[in-house]
Amino acid sequence: LRGMIQTCRKLGVRVYADAVVNHMVGGGNDANPSHRNGQGSSCNYWPNKNTSAAQQSPFYTQDYAYKLGVHTNLPPSQEFPAAMYGPTDFHCERTLDSWDDPLDLNAGWLVGLVDLNTEKDNVQERIADYFTDLLSIGFSGFRIDAAKHIQPPDLAAIFAKLQRNMGGSLPDDFITYLEVILGGESDLLMCDMDSPYSYGAPFEKQLSAAGLSEADIGKIKIWNSGYPKEPEKGTCTISAWRSVIQNDDADQQNSGSTSRDMGDLGCVLIENCQSIDQHRGFEEMLFNNPPGASDNENDFPIRLILSSYYWYNGSTGIPDGLSDCSQCTITCQGCMTTPYMAAFDPSSTGYDKPGYTRCHRDAAIINAMRNWMQIPSS
Numbered sequence: 001l002r003g004m005i006q007t008c009r010k011l012g013v014r015v016y017a018d019a020v021v022n023h024m025v026g027g028g029n030d031a032n033p034s035h036r037n038g039q040g041s042s043c044n045y046w047p048n049k050n051t052s053a054a055q056q057s058p059f060y061t062q063d064y065a066y067k068l069g070v071h072t073n074l075p076p077s078q079e080f081p082a083a084m085y086g087p088t089d090f091h092c093e094r095t096l097d098s099w100d101d102p103l104d105l106n107a108g109w110l111v112g113l114v115d116l117n118t119e120k121d122n123v124q125e126r127i128a129d130y131f132t133d134l135l136s137i138g139f140s141g142f143r144i145d146a147a148k149h150i151q152p153p154d155l156a157a158i159f160a161k162l163q164r165n166m167g168g169s170l171p172d173d174f175i176t177y178l179e180v181i182l183g184g185e186s187d188l189l190m191c192d193m194d195s196p197y198s199y200g201a202p203f204e205k206q207l208s209a210a211g212l213s214e215a216d217i218g219k220i221k222i223w224n225s226g227y228p229k230e231p232e233k234g235t236c237t238i239s240a241w242r243s244v245i246q247n248d249d250a251d252q253q254n255s256g257s258t259s260r261d262m263g264d265l266g267c268v269l270i271e272n273c274q275s276i277d278q279h280r281g282f283e284e285m286l287f288n289n290p291p292g293a294s295d296n297e298n299d300f301p302i303r304l305i306l307s308s309y310y311w312y313n314g315s316t317g318i319p320d321g322l323s324d325c326s327q328c329t330i331t332c333q334g335c336m337t338t339p340y341m342a343a344f345d346p347s348s349t350g351y352d353k354p355g356y357t358r359c360h361r362d363a364a365i366i367n368a369m370r371n372w373m374q375i376p377s378s
Contacts, residue, residue, distance in 0.1 A: 016143060019130070019134070021144065022147070022150050023149075027109070029049045029061070031060055061076070062076050063112070088117075105151075128159075132162060132165040143179060148179070160207075160212060169213065169215075175219055177222065180199045221242050222238065222244065224300075227290070227292065228247070231293075245300045245303050248271075253308065270309075280364055283368070284365060296372070297372075306359065309355060310355065323337065
């Protein structure tokens with residue numbers, strides 16, 4: 001990984017990590033030898049998951065365990081030794097069933113994922129150290145997944161610790177952007193200046209109070225989920241300079257995983273676009289005249305294009321060969337295969353090949369991007 005990143009940097013390409021630091025694994029996907037769920041004839045049993053038990057440092061959760069731990073003779077709890085997290089480093093299990101309750105947003109277990117207690121100093125230190133490790137091998141920054149489930153004061157404290165680790169300031173080429181899906185909670189999360197749970201101007205004040213300079217605060221962006229239908233909801237209390245925009249994103253490819261609504265100003269290539277030309281047009285609009293930009297040269301300095309992969313005959317597997325049913329050995333009935341297709345195809349010019357979308361190679365999109373960046377088109 002380090003070698004790949006260094007090669008990219010030598011060629012002028014920055015690499016950013018997708019950092020998942022709000023939670024760990026889903027409950028029950030662990031090394032406990034005995035799990036069960038349901039009752040009576042519908043009760044299901046399963047052993048440890050290979051993703052944990054096959055590793056040198058297995059991890060454990062409390063969910064679906066019905067026997068005492070073989071080593072402790074106590075009920076299992078959350079333990080992730082390799083990440084240095086123990087039972088007290090997590091919020092108590094709490095269903096996330098309210099999207100406008102700060103307690104639920106911060107402490108709820110998102111789709112059953114064991115939720116880290118980011119109020120704790122040692123958890124903040126561990127996350128800041130992880131970010132430092134990413135930068136040390138050459139990453140230029142990161143997208144912070146599920147950022148709205150880490151309360152703003154905790155994020156401010158984590159960034160302050162990262163800044164300290166980096167010698168007192170963030171790197172010159174550093175950029176991070178926070179995934180804050182606004183949904184119907186834009187007032188709580190962004191627009192209400194008096195909100196106790198805001199990633200808008202109040203969060204900027206918290207970052208400043210934690211010791212970050214104005215320049216470093218400017219490197220911490222907010223992904224604008226209101227774009228393109230309601231971009232103003234992502235910039236109502238912050239400058240568009242700190243707002244990141246995008247047409248379709250990875251979450252939108254999976255039905256039910258996001259509440260983002262683009263209306264008739266965007267579409268998801270593999271889900272609901274009427275044609276490739278329609279999708280290409282929305283990607284070009286991202287650079288030519290994005291909704292919400294009053295100064296296209298300076299507003300929204302970070303604009304993202306998603307190159308991904310197509311679903312194959314109803315399967316949602318990745319075409320890396322590991323989702324090919326020919327490799328299945330247990331419970332293979334109904335398996336929906338995705339055959340291997342090479343991700344790198346030097347002859348591809350964008351939307352022209354099966355398997356991967358490669359929008360970043362489309363000539364019209366590239367030229368729109370180059371024009372916006374004031375680089376001569378080719």
